[in-house]
Structures are given as structure tokens and as C-alpha cells.
Amino acid sequence: MSKRIDDKTYEKFKKDVDLLRKGTEYTDERMATSMKTSKGNFSARVNGRIRPGLVFIKRFYANFGENLRKLEEISVVHEPGQDFPNTIQLLKEQGEKIEEQGKKIEEQGKKVEEQGKKVEEQGKKIERFEETILRLEKAITTLVLRLGGT
Numbered sequence: 001m002s003k004r005i006d007d008k009t010y011e012k013f014k015k016d017v018d019l020l021r022k023g024t025e026y027t028d029e030r031m032a033t034s035m036k037t038s039k040g041n042f043s044a045r046v047n048g049r050i051r052p053g054l055v056f057i058k059r060f061y062a063n064f065g066e067n068l069r070k071l072e073e074i075s076v077v078h079e080p081g082q083d084f085p086n087t088i089q090l091l092k093e094q095g096e097k098i099e100e101q102g103k104k105i106e107e108q109g110k111k112v113e114e115q116g117k118k119v120e121e122q123g124k125k126i127e128r129f130e131e132t133i134l135r136l137e138k139a140i141t142t143l144v145l146r147l148g149g150t
Contacts, residue, residue, distance in 0.1 A: 003054040010048075013057055016068050017046050024067060024088075034063045 005013075020026040032042035035056075045052040052060075061068075 005052060005054055005057055009057060010051065013052065013060065014046060016060075016064070019068060019071055020064060024071070026064075026067075031060075031064070035059050 017031070020031065021028075028043050028046065029039045032039045035042065041050075044050040045056060
């Protein structure tokens with residue numbers, strides 16, 4: 001039999017289960033499945049019909065501790081009076097907008113890269129033109145010397 005938990009731990013557990021229910025798409029059945037127990041067994045412990053033991057609590061936090069930490073971070077932006085799922089939805093929408101902006105920036109980056117290639121091609125043409133001018137100058141100098149020498 002597992003060691004009994006104190007009231008403070010039990011209240012935190014119930015609060016965290018409630019947070020997962022409201023802040024995510026976790027149902028009792030989904031949480032129970034993740035913990036490899038039945039929905040009835042899980043619900044009995046959440047509702048207080050059976051007091052969860054330390055092993056059960058550890059298993060709960062091993063499965064959902066990371067999600068709870070993320071939800072607690074998000075809850076910092078949660079405004080009083082606004083229900084939590086709306087905050088999640090707002091964050092999802094913001095994430096989508098950021099992703100959209102990222103795609104636009106990526107497209108602009110590709111355009112800048114294309115322009116850079118065009119500038120590079122123009123630079124090469126200018127180099128070839130300058131080389132041609134140097135050859136013409138040498139040819140003119142050679143002709144002037146020949147003509148002047150006769």
C-alpha cells in the first residue's frame with residue numbers, strides 16, 4: 001500500500017487536474033490512459049472517494065508535470081475574469097500570426113537573395129566590361145605608338 005498524502009498535496013493535485021481539464025484537451029479518460037489506470041480509478045481519486053497515495057501522485061506528475069509547468073507559465077498572462085480556454089485560444093491565434101509573419105519574412109528573404117544574385121551577375125558584367133576597356137586601351141596605346149613611330 002502506498003504512503004498516504006497530506007491534505008495540501010491532495011488539494012494541489014485536485015487543482016492541477018482541474019487546470020489540465022480547463023487549459024488543455026485532457027479528459028479524465030485521457031489522463032487515466034496516460035497513467036495506465038482506468039477512468040473510474042482516476043475519477044475516484046480526483047473526486048475524493050479514494051484518497052490517492054504517494055505512488056499515484058508521483059505517477060500523475062511524471063505524466064503531466066511538464067504540461068502543468070507550461071500551463072502555469074501561460075497563466076501569468078491570464079487576466080482575471082477571462083476564462084482560461086480563451087487565453088489558450090488567444091495564444092494559439094498569436095502563434096498562428098507569428099508563424100504567418102515568419103513565412104512572409106522567409107519569402108522576403110528569398111526575394112532579397114534573388115536580388116543579391118542579380119547584383120552579383122551585374123558586378124561580373126561590369127568586371128568583364130572593365131577588362132574589355134583595359135584591353136582596348138592597350139590596343140589603342142599600341143596603335144598610337146606604331147603610328148607615331150612611322
